[in-house]
Amino acid sequence: AHERTLAILKPDCVRKDLIGEVLRRIQEAGFSVCALKMVNMTKAEAEGFYAVHEGKPFFDELTDFMSSGPCVPVVLEKDNAIADFRELIGATNPEEADDGTIRSDFADSIGENIVHGSDSVENGLKEAGYFFPEHEIVANKA
Numbered sequence: 001a002h003e004r005t006l007a008i009l010k011p012d013c014v015r016k017d018l019i020g021e022v023l024r025r026i027q028e029a030g031f032s033v034c035a036l037k038m039v040n041m042t043k044a045e046a047e048g049f050y051a052v053h054e055g056k057p058f059f060d061e062l063t064d065f066m067s068s069g070p071c072v073p074v075v076l077e078k079d080n081a082i083a084d085f086r087e088l089i090g091a092t093n094p095e096e097a098d099d100g101t102i103r104s105d106f107a108d109s110i111g112e113n114i115v116h117g118s119d120s121v122e123n124g125l126k127e128a129g130y131f132f133p134e135h136e137i138v139a140n141k142a
């Protein structure tokens with residue numbers, strides 16, 4: 001089915017000047033870019049986005065990192081977008097990510113892992129709405 005996922009090119013991706021390279025791989029894999037912007041989240045905004053992880057041991061480190069500099073949220077659409085995007089980026093821990101995946105090629109650690117992708121259809125819609133009102137999400141090649 002045609003699905004929507006929310007990707008975030010994380011602050012490490014921006015700092016390493018990898019925005020273009022990562023977007024190129026995403027587009028080459030057949031995803032349509034339907035919304036995109038650069039934002040510097042506050043700590044509170046990062047805590048809101050990752051509220052599902054509140055209470056986990058890495059929550060403070062995660063939200064510090066995600067508010068440490070600009071990042072690039074991107075709404076992507078494609079058939080089977082959720083699963084296909086997770087395959088493209090590889091496992092959360094780059095040491096476990098398959099060769100040729102974005103995290104395997106560029107990520108330093110489980111925390112600084114270059115890119116986020118939604119883990120379900122429901123969360124894809126919810127996460128896209130965290131950054132973009134519906135009228136800013138365009139039908140690009142849909």
Ligand code: CMP
Nearest residue numbers: 058061062092110111112113115116117
């Ligand atoms: P992401 O897909 O953005 O969703 C939650 C993030 O938490 C995950 O990617 C990791 O970057 C981060 N994360 C998960 N486990 C750990 C951990 N053990 N230590 C630090 N960060 C983690």
